[in-house]
Amino acid sequence: MRGAALKQKSPTRKTWFGGQNRTLWFWIFVGPFVLGLTLFTYVPLAWSAYLSFFDAHNTVSPTDFVGFDNYTAMLGDDAFTDSLLTFLVFTAFIVPATYVLSLSLALMVNRLRWAQAFFRSVFFLPVACSYVVAALIWKMSIFNGVRFGLANTVLGWFGADQIAWLSTTDPPWYWLVIVTVRLWLQAGFYMVLFLAGLQRIPPRLYEAAAVDGARPGWQVFRHITFPQLRATSVAVVLLLVINAFQAFDEFYNLLSDSRGYPPYARPPLVYLYYTALGQGQNLGLGSAGAVILALIIALVTVVQARWFGLGRKED
């Protein structure tokens, strides 16, 4: 208040700190970001919610109100419910696999006395690779369905038959390809999170455990390390589930070809992509799908956070 009055007479910069211009400065700093975030996140969501009540083929300003028809069509569509099932199967594979691998890598790297930085770099390096490039290597080289694929070559050494990895649905070998791509790409990222968690464990806990006669190895891990990593574990599982829900790149690049996408292994975003942006461009239906998925992911986040008691943390 005083600053505002002073400002008129003596425009020294000092007065800017004091007065009600703080509000102005707050918005100068935060305003552009909040404006953009609102425009490019909240507005599209609201617009989408609006579109989802219309028959919107190839148009974003529809006139044909259809009520909840898009929602009932979406929820009644087997392909949509199948995509949710695909997500569940994918999550059931990728979350435990990544958790175990990244935690094991972190434990082993953390105990190294030399070359720690080297091994950390090697396992972290795939983080720099895109899903597109990784899918290309997996599809065209490692899991190529013909005899010059690496996996089939190795099978050949043992006299086993060749496998068409991505087009065999019985047994569904494509899951092995899909899961290993993501495992390779993201394990190093979560390993770094676990390494940070391990380094925050106070050494006196291990000393106390040694005094109490705990054997190094499994006992110490079970009673000290693992419980102490709880916060990191919660964050890792949360991130893994959310990221699995958003999976698109590796599915699309591994499975689609010039004939389109096969009828199996369609996660939600792939389904949405073909519904909203495929030949029909059914934006009303696609919007209904986006709203349903947004609600599901928000619900999953809240439930997980509640379940793990994140809300009770400080801050």
Place this chain on the structure above:
Amino acid sequence: MRRTPPAHDPHDGLARAGRAVRLVLLIALALLFLLPFYLLVRNGLSSEADITSSDWTFFPGELHWENIRELFDDPNVPMAHALLNSSLIAVLTTLGTLLLASLAGYGLARIPYRHANVVFYWILGTLMVPAAVTFVPSFVLVSSLGWISTLRGLVVPTLFSAVAAFIFRQYFLGFPRELEDTARVDGLGYWRTYWQVVVPNSRPVFAAVGTIVFIGAWNSFLWPLVIGQDREAWTVQVALSTFTTAQRVNIHELFVAAAVSILPLLVVFLVLQRYIVAGVERSGIDD
């Protein structure tokens, strides 16, 4: 802490054996993790016949460096243009995100405002709905703005990262106040304090967020696929994906293109790794 027990421990020999097993396992895993990179280079520098030969060999017969020239000379593969697009998008996205998110983070952390909490939760709310899930709504918005296949359509909507703003806010909350107080005594306002005192003393956090944003922008796929529909607007990832899925390009050319696309990133990655690790730790802890 996790040292070997004292020498009189009966498990000493066991521990040593355990260490050896662990080291062997680590080396095997490291080789397995490096294998895809090797295959990328091996196939990229092989002749088509070597790749598709039925007796697979670990080392190709001879290295065909001319594959790189062939890639850039092929008029059907707009690789140079795609590299240019990706570079432009990644640089602009990184600079824009750093500017917008750091200003927002600083304002939230340091400028008192009655409704700052409301604004903070408004930003956090977007974390509940990941960007990928909203690609249909965002596509609707961008297409009605007429931004399909334009640079601004590819860049602008991705500039507002709530995670980045959140990381900056947490960082600035812990920024030493004494430095800002000194600036205040010198008569600097919020703006000049920020640029002359805060930013120059926060380089590591800018480097950390910047490298992560850069890698994310370079590797991003769904958004450029949806928005960059014209061939002229293809990024490297979209170009590679189109050729992988359409299978109209020779395998060796595909691999050399992929290797070229990943090379700049690997260099950035190895040089700036400590910042990236710091950034990953920050984003993970605060999430």
